[in-house]
Amino acid sequence: MADSDENRQNLINELINIHGLKEYEIYLIDLFPLFEMIWIDGEAQKCETSFATEFCLNRIAELDRQTDGESPLSIDQANSFLDKYLTKKPDPELLKTIRNYIKPILLNHSDPDVNDERKQKIIDYCLDIASAAVYTYPYERHERFAKEEKQLLKEIIKSLNSI
Numbered sequence: 001m002a003d004s005d006e007n008r009q010n011l012i013n014e015l016i017n018i019h020g021l022k023e024y025e026i027y028l029i030d031l032f033p034l035f036e037m038i039w040i041d042g043e044a045q046k047c048e049t050s051f052a053t054e055f056c057l058n059r060i061a062e063l064d065r066q067t068d069g070e071s072p073l074s075i076d077q078a079n080s081f082l083d084k085y086l087t088k089k090p091d092p093e094l095l096k097t098i099r100n101y102i103k104p105i106l107l108n109h110s111d112p113d114v115n116d117e118r119k120q121k122i123i124d125y126c127l128d129i130a131s132a133a134v135y136t137y138p139y140e141r142h143e144r145f146a147k148e149e150k151q152l153l154k155e156i157i158k159s160l161n162s163i
Helices: 003-017 023-039 046-066 075-086 092-099 112-132 147-161
Strands: none
Touching: 003 023, 023 046, 023 075, 023 092, 023 112, 023 147, 046 075, 046 112, 092 147, 112 147
């Protein structure tokens, strides 16, 4: 096993054994920044959670294509996963910790364009979630996104780009 494969497997084992993820949840690790963005204001609004659901369904379809219909993840498992993180506010530190595993586990494809596409998809969905609901209306010109959302987005981008 190559060092990078061994390191990746060690990180997956940490997520399972230390942070309590189920094995199938590793396939959905790219949803954790979305959960952070959804919960940054303390509540998960339907317009926000619909983006996480869409992202998850797209991820399942991607896995199905990659495995010729033998996806390691079922719709029931995905629904259980979404329910776990969208119905009750998860620990923000856990979400942040898990987010930091995304780059070494998911953004490790040999083709840098694939990694960039995956990263951009996460960022795009975070932007969609942040813009889905506003605190007050009308809002000032630069206040469509709350300051907390802007700061979190910067942190997410930094963690996805970190070495």
